[in-house]
Amino acid sequence: xxxxxxxxxxxxxxxxxxxGHLGYISENKPYVVPITYFFDKKENHIICYSAExxxxxxxxxxxxxxxxxxxxxxxxxxxxxxxxxxxxxYFGNEARAYLHVFSLGVKNVITDTxxxxxxxxxxxxxxxxxxxxxxxxxxxIESLVGKKRSQ
Numbered sequence: 001x002x003x004x005x006x007x008x009x010x011x012x013x014x015x016x017x018x019x020g021h022l023g024y025i026s027e028n029k030p031y032v033v034p035i036t037y038f039f040d041k042k043e044n045h046i047i048c049y050s051a052e053x054x055x056x057x058x059x060x061x062x063x064x065x066x067x068x069x070x071x072x073x074x075x076x077x078x079x080x081x082x083x084x085x086x087x088x089x090y091f092g093n094e095a096r097a098y099l100h101v102f103s104l105g106v107k108n109v110i111t112d113t114x115x116x117x118x119x120x121x122x123x124x125x126x127x128x129x130x131x132x133x134x135x136x137x138x139x140x141i142e143s144l145v146g147k148k149r150s151q
Contacts, residue, residue: 005147
């Protein structure tokens with residue numbers, strides 16, 4: 001049976017994962033890509049880190065985005081959360097502060113859920129070459145819904 005998740009259950013899934021699927025629009029076409037994220041429960045937003053590329057260019061033009069995160073154990077036992085929100089790009093000191101929160105947050109999730117210690121952002125997020133500019137962006141959550149299936 002498929003049922004709704006309450007807000008507490010949705011937040012639990014977001015807090016205990018760090019990989020989701022980012023949805024955005026480019027040239028009137030939907031795109032979905034995997035992305036490393038951190039859910040800042042206190043501020044109720046998602047923090048992400050990326051190099052310049054297709055998704056950053058597209059989200060600058062259309063700020064409406066989604067993020068889907070799932071815990072799948074089997075075809076009959078899964079939970080899924082879908083966020084709709086707005087893309088916000090940050091620079092300078094604000095970006096550095098968000099990058100710090102992102103890095104520490106993801107490290108803690110990995111330690112708590114996978115029992116591994118990671119030291120560097122390159123161990124859990126896409127490697128950004130030293131010549132590339134790193135972008136920090138937030139997804140300001142507008143809506144959050146979840147579903148689950150259990151027998």
